[in-house]
Amino acid sequence: MDAIEKHILEEVADLHAVPEGAYNIRYNGQSDGRKTTANIDIVTKTEEGKSGIDIIIKPGTKNESVHIPVVLSQSGLKETVYNDFYIGDDADVTIVAGCGIHNCGTDTSQHDGIHTFYVGKNARIKYVEKHYGEGDGSGERILNPVTVINIDEGGYMEMDTVQIKGVTSTKRVTTAVLKAGAALEISEKIMTHGNQYAETDFTVDMNGEDCSANVVSRSVAKGKSKQLFVSRINGNCKCAGHTECDAIIMDQACVTAEPQLTANDIDASLIHEAAIGKIAGEQLIKLMTLGLTEEEAEEQIVNGFLK
Amino acid sequence: MDAIEKHILEEVADLHAVPEGAYNIRYNGQSDGRKTTANIDIVTKTEEGKSGIDIIIKPGTKNESVHIPVVLSQSGLKETVYNDFYIGDDADVTIVAGCGIHNCGTDTSQHDGIHTFYVGKNARIKYVEKHYGEGDGSGERILNPVTVINIDEGGYMEMDTVQIKGVTSTKRVTTAVLKAGAALEISEKIMTHGNQYAETDFTVDMNGEDCSANVVSRSVAKGKSKQLFVSRINGNCKCAGHTECDAIIMDQACVTAEPQLTANDIDASLIHEAAIGKIAGEQLIKLMTLGLTEEEAEEQIVNGFLK
Numbered sequence: 001m002d003a004i005e006k007h008i009l010e011e012v013a014d015l016h017a018v019p020e021g022a023y024n025i026r027y028n029g030q031s032d033g034r035k036t037t038a039n040i041d042i043v044t045k046t047e048e049g050k051s052g053i054d055i056i057i058k059p060g061t062k063n064e065s066v067h068i069p070v071v072l073s074q075s076g077l078k079e080t081v082y083n084d085f086y087i088g089d090d091a092d093v094t095i096v097a098g099c100g101i102h103n104c105g106t107d108t109s110q111h112d113g114i115h116t117f118y119v120g121k122n123a124r125i126k127y128v129e130k131h132y133g134e135g136d137g138s139g140e141r142i143l144n145p146v147t148v149i150n151i152d153e154g155g156y157m158e159m160d161t162v163q164i165k166g167v168t169s170t171k172r173v174t175t176a177v178l179k180a181g182a183a184l185e186i187s188e189k190i191m192t193h194g195n196q197y198a199e200t201d202f203t204v205d206m207n208g209e210d211c212s213a214n215v216v217s218r219s220v221a222k223g224k225s226k227q228l229f230v231s232r233i234n235g236n237c238k239c240a241g242h243t244e245c246d247a248i249i250m251d252q253a254c255v256t257a258e259p260q261l262t263a264n265d266i267d268a269s270l271i272h273e274a275a276i277g278k279i280a281g282e283q284l285i286k287l288m289t290l291g292l293t294e295e296e297a298e299e300q301i302v303n304g305f306l307k
Numbered sequence: 308m309d310a311i312e313k314h315i316l317e318e319v320a321d322l323h324a325v326p327e328g329a330y331n332i333r334y335n336g337q338s339d340g341r342k343t344t345a346n347i348d349i350v351t352k353t354e355e356g357k358s359g360i361d362i363i364i365k366p367g368t369k370n371e372s373v374h375i376p377v378v379l380s381q382s383g384l385k386e387t388v389y390n391d392f393y394i395g396d397d398a399d400v401t402i403v404a405g406c407g408i409h410n411c412g413t414d415t416s417q418h419d420g421i422h423t424f425y426v427g428k429n430a431r432i433k434y435v436e437k438h439y440g441e442g443d444g445s446g447e448r449i450l451n452p453v454t455v456i457n458i459d460e461g462g463y464m465e466m467d468t469v470q471i472k473g474v475t476s477t478k479r480v481t482t483a484v485l486k487a488g489a490a491l492e493i494s495e496k497i498m499t500h501g502n503q504y505a506e507t508d509f510t511v512d513m514n515g516e517d518c519s520a521n522v523v524s525r526s527v528a529k530g531k532s533k534q535l536f537v538s539r540i541n542g543n544c545k546c547a548g549h550t551e552c553d554a555i556i557m558d559q560a561c562v563t564a565e566p567q568l569t570a571n572d573i574d575a576s577l578i579h580e581a582a583i584g585k586i587a588g589e590q591l592i593k594l595m596t597l598g599l600t601e602e603e604a605e606e607q608i609v610n611g612f613l614k
Binding site: 247249250252255256258259262264266267270274 | 556559563569571577583
């Protein structure tokens with residue numbers, strides 16, 4: 001690992017060294033290290049034209065983790081990767097994915113990861129995904145993650161997805177289908193600056209009795225960046241759905257929030273909230289009377305909001 | 308006026324007799340009475356192929372009202388009517404529109420009213436619109452009101468729109484453009500039953516400093532009826548926008564709420580809330596312990612919700 005790779009691994013996966021547990025590190029389109037455990041297998045896909053891995057977690061696996069970070073430091077590299085996660089019944093695991101692009105060149109670097117989850121009966125999974133870009137080249141850094149979630153009866157998935165910095169353009173599509181008693185918690189944090197564009201699109205189909213979904217997005221748009229947040233929740237049975245989008249706009253940024261709730265069943269209970277606005281003047285003044293400059297005060301408020 | 312006309316006038320305009328102030332009654336596609344006042348003129352449109360009236364209210368007119376009810380009792384009558392409202396600067400008036408369809412036949416009766424408002428500087432207007440259908444024929448009762456609102460600087464418009472009963476299908480489109488200091492308050496109440504379909508679509512462009520918009524919809528969907536609520540609020544300047552959609556679903560009804568907030572300016576402050584669900588069990592039980600049947604309890608809750 002060179003210094004850039006190490007730095008990016010730290011940013012996207014909080015990794016300072018080779019991780020504990022199972023892992024697969026992808027570096028400029030190649031596998032750069034893999035470890036499996038007795039309970040977690042990682043298998044390279046063999047279908048032609050389909051790059052990616054299968055992560056197979058045995059039923060009942062508890063307190064194990066999988067790290068699958070991706071690093072792109074070669075300007076101009078574009079790749080689409082398919083990763084499928086099979087989480088066995090009753091397992092309880094943490095999966096950390098993430099992609100960092102370091103682009104010092106002039107060509108566009110792009111990583112599109114299509115992640116499909118099969119969460120088994122009564123399994124619990126925490127999925128953490130971080131996207132990050134850096135590099136002083138003029139080349140664009142594009143990340144289009146697609147996440148497809150299937151949760152079987154009684155399963156639970158928590159998805160924390162963060163894109164804090166340096167991604168020129170992103171379109172993030174997440175779809176989820178929930179069976180009886182399944183629960184999904186999604187927390188998204190996004191910050192855009194400069195001329196960046198970020199679009200997120202969630203669709204949750206609640207198909208099984210007593211399933212629940214909670215999709216919460218917090219975002220900050222700075223500079224001339226633009227963001228679009230779309231969130232569709234379809235209640236097709238007795239279920240509870242909640243979606244929330246709070247956005248802070250700064251400078252000349254622009255944010256659109258477009259949720260859609262559909263109740264197709266009398267026992268579906270659906271709620272949405274959204275608020276878009278700038279940082280409240282009183283909050284700034286309070287911090288400035290404590291000795292912070294306006295910029296420092298703004299930064300502190302933004303950091304608190306995205307924490 | 309015959310008994311049917313009288314009854315429908317009562318339903319759509321709370322009129323028991325010929326109204327005070329200015330009025331224009333449209334009955335089966337024909338003018339059936341008109342009164343103007345010193346300050347309010349009503350003029351039949353003369354453009355070819357364009358049926359309708361211009362309502363011209365002099366600047367400074369205070370505490371006057373205009374009633375323009377429409378009654379259709381002839382099965383199979385379909386009409387599109389253009390009514391334009393010119394509300395002079397500093398006026399303060401109430402306008403009551405409404406359409407009732409009594410269809411005892413087998414053909415579709417349809418009234419599509421396109422109402423355009425030019426609200427003058429610092430003028431205030433309360434606009435009440437009621438839609439109602441009845442008749443034991445199998446013919447459909449269709450109402451597609453279009454409302455186009457332009458509010459000049461400092462103007463204020465309150466729009467109360469109600470569709471309680473008997474309308475087979477409706478698509479209600481409202482657009483509004485607000486100048487500096489203008490304020491718009493929209494309250495919509497809708498109830499659908501049987502196989503009815505209701506769609507409402509609001510678009511508000513907030514273009515002038517310190518303008519504000521508040522769009523609140525409450526609806527009840529019974530039987531196998533379907534409703535779609537769309538509300539777009541675009542904050543293009545320093546402004547405050549709020550939109551809210553609360554829906555009660557009953558039986559096998561289906562409701563979709565799809566708001567869209569866009570902040571194109573850092574000083575735009577936008578909020579949305581939506582909730583869809585059935586009547587809470589505890590509420591029903593409380594009323595039933597007071598001696599009401601389940602149906603009576605439901606009816607009481609629905610009436611309170613739509614009041």
